[in-house]
Amino acid sequence: MIERRKIKHIALVGTGTIGGSFCAHFLARGYRVTATDPAPDGEAKLRAFVARIWPQLREIGATKLDAPPPFAFARDVASCVKDADFVQENAPETEALKIKVLAEIDAAFPKERVIASSTSALVMTRLALECAHPERCILAHPFNPPHLVPLMELAGGERTDPAAIDLAEAFYAEAGLKPVRLKREIYGHIANRLQYVVWNEAVQMVLQGYCTAADVDAAITEGPGRRWAFIGPFLSYMLAGGEGGLKRTFEMFGPRDTMAVDRASRIRLTPEQQKILIDQVEEMLNGRTPADMARARDARLVELAKIKNAFEKD
Ligand SMILES: NC(=O)c1ccc[n+]([C@@H]2O[C@H](COP(=O)([O-])OP(=O)(O)OC[C@H]3O[C@@H](n4cnc5c(N)ncnc54)[C@H](O)[C@@H]3O)[C@@H](O)[C@H]2O)c1
Structure with missing residues (x-):
């Protein structure tokens, strides 16, 4: 039985890229946080x-505090979760490890409270295999970095109680995130399934010599990417039909789109092909490190968050 409790205290299990961003996000929104991570x-x-990303949260209006409030760091999973209202698991994306970590959380956490996993593509039916209370285990997939990209894709496994997803959906919305609920679990959830298709096509075009990696990235960021921050594929396609809307788009572009879909294919990269792509991306980086790029991305995402917030008030 899922307890309909007010969530005030979050336990974060695993505090790498995703857990760290969640930690700042929840603190900024006024939640108490206890975190744990086995890395020395x-x-x-x-x-x-x-501390480093806190100014970004101030800038987007998520907090008025100049510095992060105190939070607890527990030495193990059991002491991290025992007093929390909600657990967000962000351990590495390895099925065997996650099965073990979820079982550890399940054994130490009151049985009527919800455990959410950040897994990018694994399915909850398997992740909860060793949990005595799989009914309270849900998938809650964030986007990197969640303090600036608010999508949370929610789904349950075969044994998940829908009440657990109801509770998580309400909680994430209240915590300033944007939950989207899947009707049932599917490998890759929604957004990564879409990203896989784009990625496959991007790689094919570069390897077959139609364009460079830099051309692909520009074709997204200067093209559909500009629209996608505000209208997704369905509303974009609707607008392509002018006054006639989506019905007119289908009449105009239906045959063309059938051809495009027939061309789409999956690719498994050989080490040689990976090397070609890595070299092209190195060239794009032009001496900048991944950390430099992450900082540049975050600076732009902060500005985008401000624009999105302003439009939400309309
Ligand atoms: N990075 C992304 O873009 C992204 C996006 C969405 C979802 N995710 C998902 O979030 C999860 C975490 O990914 P990440 O990118 O933060 O990885 P990461 O490697 O940056 O962090 C994982 C952390 O888990 C810790 N860890 C290792 N063993 C553990 C254990 N037994 N218990 C608890 N913690 C343990 C590690 O020390 C590390 O700090 C994965 O499931 C991943 O698929 C990642």
């Missing part, structure tokens, strides 16, 4: 990360 430098890295 886990606590120091987390505290430094939260």
Whole structure:
């Protein structure tokens, strides 16, 4: 039986890229946070990360505090989760490891409270295999970094009680995230299934010599990417039909789109092909490190968040 409790205290299990961003996000929104991570430098890295990104949360209006409030770092999973209202698991994306971590959380966490996994593509039916209470286990897939990209894709496994997803949906919305609920679980959820298709086509075009990696990235960021922050594929396609809307788009582009779909194919990259792509991306980086790029991305996402917030008030 899922308890309909007010969620005030979040336990974060695993505090790398995703757990660290969640930590800052929930603190900024006024939640109490207890975190844990087995890495020897886990606590120091987390505290430094939260302090570094805090100004971004101030800038987008998520908090008025100049510095992050205190939060607890527990030495193991059991002491991290025992007093929390809700658990967000962000351990590495390995099925066997996640099955073990979820079972550990399940054994130490009151049985009527919800456990959410950030898994990018694994399915909850399997992740909860060793849990005594799989009914309270849900998938809650964020986008990196969740403090600036608010989508949360929610789904249950075969044994999940829909009440657990109801509770998580309400909680995430209240916490300033944007939950989207799947009717049933599917590998890759929604957004990554879409990204896989784009990625496959991008790779094919580069490897077959039609364009460079830089051309592909520009074709997205200067083209559909500009629209996609505000209208997705369905509303974009509707607008392509002018006054006639989506019905007219189908009449105009139906045959063309059938051809395009027939051309789409899946690719498994050989090491040689990976090398070609890695070299092209190195060239695009032009000496910048991944950390430089993440900073540049975040600076732009902060500005985008401000624009999106302004439109939400309309
Ligand atoms: N990085 C992304 O873009 C992204 C996006 C959405 C979802 N996710 C998902 O979030 C989860 C975490 O990914 P990440 O990118 O933050 O990975 P990461 O490697 O940055 O962090 C994982 C953390 O888990 C810790 N860890 C290792 N063993 C653990 C254990 N037994 N219990 C608890 N913690 C443990 C590691 O020390 C590390 O700090 C994965 O399931 C991933 O698929 C990642």
